[in-house]
Amino acid sequence: MTTTTDSAVPLLRTSGLNKWYGHEPSTVGRMAGRPSTRLHAVADVSLTVSRGETYAVVGETGSGKSTLGRLIVRLEDPTSGDVQIDGRSVMGLDREESQQLRRTVQIILQDPYSTLNPYRTVAASIGEVLKVHGMRSRAERDAETDRLFELVGYPVSMRDRLPGQLSGGGRQRVSIARALAVGPKLIVADEPVSALDVSVQAQVLNLFEKLRDELGLAYVFITHDLAVVKRLADRIAVMYLGRIVEEGTAAQIINDPQHPYTRALLDAAPSLDARREPAAPSLTGDMPNPIEPPSGCVFHPRCPAAMDVCRREVPVVTTPDAGRSVVCHLYPPSPPEIVTVEGDVTA
Numbered sequence: 508m509t510t511t512t513d514s515a516v517p518l519l520r521t522s523g524l525n526k527w528y529g530h531e532p533s534t535v536g537r538m539a540g541r542p543s544t545r546l547h548a549v550a551d552v553s554l555t556v557s558r559g560e561t562y563a564v565v566g567e568t569g570s571g572k573s574t575l576g577r578l579i580v581r582l583e584d585p586t587s588g589d590v591q592i593d594g595r596s597v598m599g600l601d602r603e604e605s606q607q608l609r610r611t612v613q614i615i616l617q618d619p620y621s622t623l624n625p626y627r628t629v630a631a632s633i634g635e636v637l638k639v640h641g642m643r644s645r646a647e648r649d650a651e652t653d654r655l656f657e658l659v660g661y662p663v664s665m666r667d668r669l670p671g672q673l674s675g676g677g678r679q680r681v682s683i684a685r686a687l688a689v690g691p692k693l694i695v696a697d698e699p700v701s702a703l704d705v706s707v708q709a710q711v712l713n714l715f716e717k718l719r720d721e722l723g724l725a726y727v728f729i730t731h732d733l734a735v736v737k738r739l740a741d742r743i744a745v746m747y748l749g750r751i752v753e754e755g756t757a758a759q760i761i762n763d764p765q766h767p768y769t770r771a772l773l774d775a776a777p778s779l780d781a782r783r784e785p786a787a788p789s790l791t792g793d794m795p796n797p798i799e800p801p802s803g804c805v806f807h808p809r810c811p812a813a814m815d816v817c818r819r820e821v822p823v824v825t826t827p828d829a830g831r832s833v834v835c836h837l838y839p840p841s842p843p844e845i846v847t848v849e850g851d852v853t854a
């Protein structure tokens with residue numbers, strides 16, 4: 508997989524990404540006439556992330572944000588749509604190209620146990636990655652491991668500990684060091700601080716910020732908590748039931764949310780502004796069953812602003828102000844693009 512360094516080409520682009528999971532009924536269910544069902548986990552997601560940018564994906568559990576992260580790093584294949592890294596599609600890569608993709612894009616998960624072998628010292632876990640990616644000399648691997656530990660603020664004196672002997676914050680620093688071992692340009696961080704104490708969360712978020720500034724990394728930062736990405740994010744996408752319902756700069760989303768679901772998420776995160784009185788919760792009810800999504804706007808059963816049209820018609824993407832898109836009937840559809848053909852103007 509040959510990549511480009513053309514700065515005009517986004518580092519990451521997803522186009523019309525869909526992921527469905529099919530479910531066949533049991534034998535008894537089939538005999539009772541139950542049909543097979545389909546869960547649309549990610550629905551028509553298109554986004555771009557530039558070099559050095561932090562793109563946050565926010566939503567409740569079940570919104571499809573983690574599935575989106577897994578599609579970006581090719582832990583799962585999309586049902587349809589495309590993922591491009593540095594302008595090249597990652598679909599249908601051969602073995603060597605897949606290995607190169609793994610060097611460019613890494614994932615960090617909420618639970619570092621899923622990437623760290625509990626029976627190996629943390630230094631050995633990182634050394635193993637360096638070896639797989641071509642560092643033959645043991646001395647070189649040890650020196651590089653220690654450099655990575657220093658980079659993430661993990662004490663080199665604890666290099667021979669097992670993951671189970673570390674605090675949650677220590678384990679997450681090691682898993683970040685492990686991801687950095689291959690020199691990625693993009694890190695997909697899936698709820699990387701949600702299992703940590705609040706004070707440790709702040710330290711690890713500072714680390715993400717420092718690494719972005721020092722190494723020029725880009726992040727897709729997946730979280731259920733808008734407060735977590737308030738400082739870190741450049742842009743934010745809000746997901747609901749597999750769809751992006753609002754996207755904009757961090758300032759637009761945090762200071763002036765437009766979609767009723769974004770507003771509800773902000774109301775549920777009073778820690779965004781300690782001076783703000785917690786608002787009356789505007790998000791009631793549970794996420795609907797994704798196998799049988801509601802008609803029209805999928806948010807309508809929970810939306811305090813729902814109108815008749817919301818139950819009937821699927822809203823389209825609108826751009827109420829520059830740099831922001833919203834999918835909601837409250838906003839008039841964007842006017843069609845004007846195309847000029849040799850002096851003629853056609854809508």
Ligand code: SF4
Nearest residue numbers: 804807810817835836
């Ligand atoms: Fe609410 Fe209607 Fe907008 Fe959906 S389309 S978010 S139901 S106002």
